Amino acid sequence: MSYSMSNYQLNISLIVSDLSSKGAGRWGGAIRPFLLAQALQKLGHKVKLFGIAYDQDAPPVTYQDLPIICVPCSYYTGLGGTWRSLTELLPKIDGDIIYAVKLKPSSFGIALLKKYLSHRPLIVDIDDWEMSWFGGDSWRYKFKIKGLVKDILKSDGPLKHPDHPLYLQQIEKLVSRADAITLHTQFIQQRFGGIYIPNGKDISLFNPDNYDPESSRKKYGLENYKIIMFPGAPRPYKGVEDVLMALEKLNNPEFKLVIVGGSPYDEYDQKLQKNWGNWLIQLPKSPVQEMPEIVAAAHLIVVPQQNTSATKAQFPLKLTDGMAMAKPVLATKVGDIPEILGATGYLVDPSSPEQLADKIKWIFEHLEEANLKGKQARERCIKFYSIEAMSEILAEVLEPFQREIKS
Numbered sequence: 001m002s003y004s005m006s007n008y009q010l011n012i013s014l015i016v017s018d019l020s021s022k023g024a025g026r027w028g029g030a031i032r033p034f035l036l037a038q039a040l041q042k043l044g045h046k047v048k049l050f051g052i053a054y055d056q057d058a059p060p061v062t063y064q065d066l067p068i069i070c071v072p073c074s075y076y077t078g079l080g081g082t083w084r085s086l087t088e089l090l091p092k093i094d095g096d097i098i099y100a101v102k103l104k105p106s107s108f109g110i111a112l113l114k115k116y117l118s119h120r121p122l123i124v125d126i127d128d129w130e131m132s133w134f135g136g137d138s139w140r141y142k143f144k145i146k147g148l149v150k151d152i153l154k155s156d157g158p159l160k161h162p163d164h165p166l167y168l169q170q171i172e173k174l175v176s177r178a179d180a181i182t183l184h185t186q187f188i189q190q191r192f193g194g195i196y197i198p199n200g201k202d203i204s205l206f207n208p209d210n211y212d213p214e215s216s217r218k219k220y221g222l223e224n225y226k227i228i229m230f231p232g233a234p235r236p237y238k239g240v241e242d243v244l245m246a247l248e249k250l251n252n253p254e255f256k257l258v259i260v261g262g263s264p265y266d267e268y269d270q271k272l273q274k275n276w277g278n279w280l281i282q283l284p285k286s287p288v289q290e291m292p293e294i295v296a297a298a299h300l301i302v303v304p305q306q307n308t309s310a311t312k313a314q315f316p317l318k319l320t321d322g323m324a325m326a327k328p329v330l331a332t333k334v335g336d337i338p339e340i341l342g343a344t345g346y347l348v349d350p351s352s353p354e355q356l357a358d359k360i361k362w363i364f365e366h367l368e369e370a371n372l373k374g375k376q377a378r379e380r381c382i383k384f385y386s387i388e389a390m391s392e393i394l395a396e397v398l399e400p401f402q403r404e405i406k407s
Contacts, residue, residue, distance in 0.1 A: 010045045013095030017107035019051035019070035030288040032127040039390035105162040124178040129313035134165040141166045187312040200390035206324035211296035225256040229298035233261040239304030244276035245353035261285035295325045303331040307350040323377040328370035344377035
């Protein structure tokens with residue numbers, strides 16, 4: 001595979017919003033910054049990750065041979081603490097191109113400062129609509145002098161954190177200052193413009209030929225069940241409750257929903273266990289290198305996203321976990337999911353346990369046909385949703401910058 005101007009190596013600084021073990025580090029190499037880094041490395045470029053780590057006590061994030069430079073900072077640090085961290089971090093950012101991941105002050109804001117100080121080109125990658133978590137465009141900060149002072153000066157005052165929605169709302173207005181925009185869903189593209197680069201999967205790591213499903217099921221104690229898997233941590237908007245209600249409706253003791261990892265934010269996992277423990281098996285959080293073996297144990301992958309602004313802005317990585325491993329995939333008609341799956345999976349309406357129950361029953365009654373669809377899904381993943389596919393598009397994004405820098 002050849003890429004235009006790929007013989008001209010760039011030094012690219014990826015700016016990540018939180019490089020702590022509770023931020024980007026929590027998910028290892030499975031999330032957007034690391035996928036972009038891998039795709040850029042495949043083009044022959046030098047890549048380093050930079051960022052502030054909002055967890056001073058956690059060990060530094062590491063990932064394979066990728067250089068990661070982070071400055072620890074207290075979560076409620078205030079403007080003074082943030083500025084001290086910035087003065088340490090900014091001189092270390094040495095890329096020919098600055099590439100900010102997420103439209104946040106703690107990534108895009110830092111990148112903008114570096115752009116103005118160094119006159120280097122800036123790309124921003126938008127992998128979420130950050131304001132969707134706070135009500136979207138309708139969110140307003142209630143300006144009251146007493147409350148404002150308290151929010152700024154109190155030891156845990158919300159305005160001490162640079163990713164407060166007040167700041168997120170303002171940083172959106174600066175997106176046009178970037179020299180290029182990349183993103184991974186049509187929803188975000190319609191809102192901000194830019195170039196669509198879907199999340200790619202490492203198809204050599206996620207390769208079903210390397211794993212035996214029966215052996216995987218035995219290893220994880222799943223051999224006695226028909227495994228319906230959500231290969232990630234549950235959150236309310238991810239629709240896991242709908243699957244559990246569907247299993248309750250089917251009332252087949254052979255069916256089990258397996259989730260991998262748990263919520264780092266609250267006790268949502270305990271709620272699921274309390275209400276639907278008979279149908280639920282929870283495996284511990286695992287590094288990305290172990291996920292293919294875990295996914296191999298599944299008979300069916302489910303991605304039951306609910307229909308919200310937040311989910312429409314997301315590219316569910318669980319989807320391509322299943323596709324790359326040639327598993328039948330059952331998902332909801334939300335956001336880009338129908339486009340990603342094409343004709344290689346099964347779709348139902350969001351928030352519809354009845355449709356999920358009917359389709360789960362049908363799939364297990366026609367498992368041979370479903371497995372053939374899974375094989376087609378892997379072929380589609382290789383063609384459109386691999387790291388190599390990301391690299392092809394990134395080569396086009398970078399070409400004008402390469403030409404300018406080279407001249």
